[in-house]
Amino acid sequence: MTTQIKLRDCAKTFADGTRALAPFDLTIEGGETIVLLGPSGCGKTTILRMIAGLEFPDKGGVITFDGDDVTHQSIEKRRVGMVFQSYALFPNMTVAQNVAYGLKVHGVSRDESDARVKAMLEMMHIEMLADRAIDQLSGGQRQRVALARAIAVQPRVLLLDEPLTALDAKLRVRLRTEINALLRKLGITAVYVTHDQEEAMALGDRIVVMQKGEIAQIGTPRDIYRKPQNPFVADFVGAANRLDGQMRDGRLHIGNHVFDAVDAFDPRHGAIIDQGPVELFFRADGLSTCDAQDADFTGRVEAVSYLGERLRLTVSGIGPQSVMVDTHADDVIAAGADVHCQINPDRLTIFPAMRERTPAASDAR
Numbered sequence: 001m002t003t004q005i006k007l008r009d010c011a012k013t014f015a016d017g018t019r020a021l022a023p024f025d026l027t028i029e030g031g032e033t034i035v036l037l038g039p040s041g042c043g044k045t046t047i048l049r050m051i052a053g054l055e056f057p058d059k060g061g062v063i064t065f066d067g068d069d070v071t072h073q074s075i076e077k078r079r080v081g082m083v084f085q086s087y088a089l090f091p092n093m094t095v096a097q098n099v100a101y102g103l104k105v106h107g108v109s110r111d112e113s114d115a116r117v118k119a120m121l122e123m124m125h126i127e128m129l130a131d132r133a134i135d136q137l138s139g140g141q142r143q144r145v146a147l148a149r150a151i152a153v154q155p156r157v158l159l160l161d162e163p164l165t166a167l168d169a170k171l172r173v174r175l176r177t178e179i180n181a182l183l184r185k186l187g188i189t190a191v192y193v194t195h196d197q198e199e200a201m202a203l204g205d206r207i208v209v210m211q212k213g214e215i216a217q218i219g220t221p222r223d224i225y226r227k228p229q230n231p232f233v234a235d236f237v238g239a240a241n242r243l244d245g246q247m248r249d250g251r252l253h254i255g256n257h258v259f260d261a262v263d264a265f266d267p268r269h270g271a272i273i274d275q276g277p278v279e280l281f282f283r284a285d286g287l288s289t290c291d292a293q294d295a296d297f298t299g300r301v302e303a304v305s306y307l308g309e310r311l312r313l314t315v316s317g318i319g320p321q322s323v324m325v326d327t328h329a330d331d332v333i334a335a336g337a338d339v340h341c342q343i344n345p346d347r348l349t350i351f352p353a354m355r356e357r358t359p360a361a362s363d364a365r
């Protein structure tokens, strides 16, 4: 029932010479939700459009759906459903007519179409809007119509390109949860494009992190979050802290401090780093406040932000850069205070420092 998508050696160069994608391979399993995540211009939409049949890979690239070569097939033949950031609905039709449109094109009978439209509108909780005009709907409602329209034709694959970007923060989270439930319920193969890390984590069975037309890492949300394979991914998925250090005989040195309990492991080469300059990436939980006798170092609180469930401190003194450290929301700490901190070795990601070159996706493969 579900469709496996394979892209083999797919590169994309546009007519004007722009190299949007370097050759890459990607297999999307049947029923899987894959999220393409990366900054603007990294090639996410181009991949989605190649899967849709709106763009074609450079010579040599092959795309298959369940083993069938669809590389040169048109969008109509591929049976994909698409949802965009801009709703792309027909403004002069009602909600029900919009959802029914694709069914009509596919020659579905009137009775069958009526029944499916009703079911789709119910699934998206917009049955009461069936006879409304599109311009009388809110952004969130429009996106529900767009989703209902895309899935009404029972596509083999659902492609979503930043469908929530135009909505306000609260609505985004709500619709995101609904889309997640919908994708699980339908069990459909889905490809979802976003530049929002949180959205990617919430929706993806796996996430493909992209950088400048290359795949920087493919992994589960947990892998991407906890085991980024290069500095680009670590930085992009929100490791707020970055420190320069040195490994000397297996011991980590940062500024004047020495940390004994830290194992530096280079994920790209699968080797322990014993010597040489390193870069450390970690979130606020990579450090915690503690009593003086347990301290790895004592820093100075530069700023305090109350985040509701916790207090976030900006602390200087560990090395040349200041770092974020979270502590209990009830702690009373003011800027200017000294604070004892402990390092949490299993929350650190350490890479050999490679100043002379930027991390590339080829490093991750």
Ligand SMILES: Nc1ncnc2c1ncn2[C@@H]1O[C@H](COP(=O)(O)OP(=O)(O)OP(=O)(O)O)[C@@H](O)[C@H]1O
Pocket (backbone or CB within 6 Å): 014, 015, 016, 018, 019, 020, 038, 039, 040, 041, 042, 043, 044, 045, 046, 047, 195
């Ligand atoms: N038709 C085209 N002709 C030439 N260059 C293009 C064309 N479409 C896209 N590009 C370029 O290809 C690169 C990848 O674009 P793409 O839209 O895939 O990126 P994206 O990651 O989806 O970005 P965004 O998040 O901003 O949509 C960009 O440099 C873009 O300018």
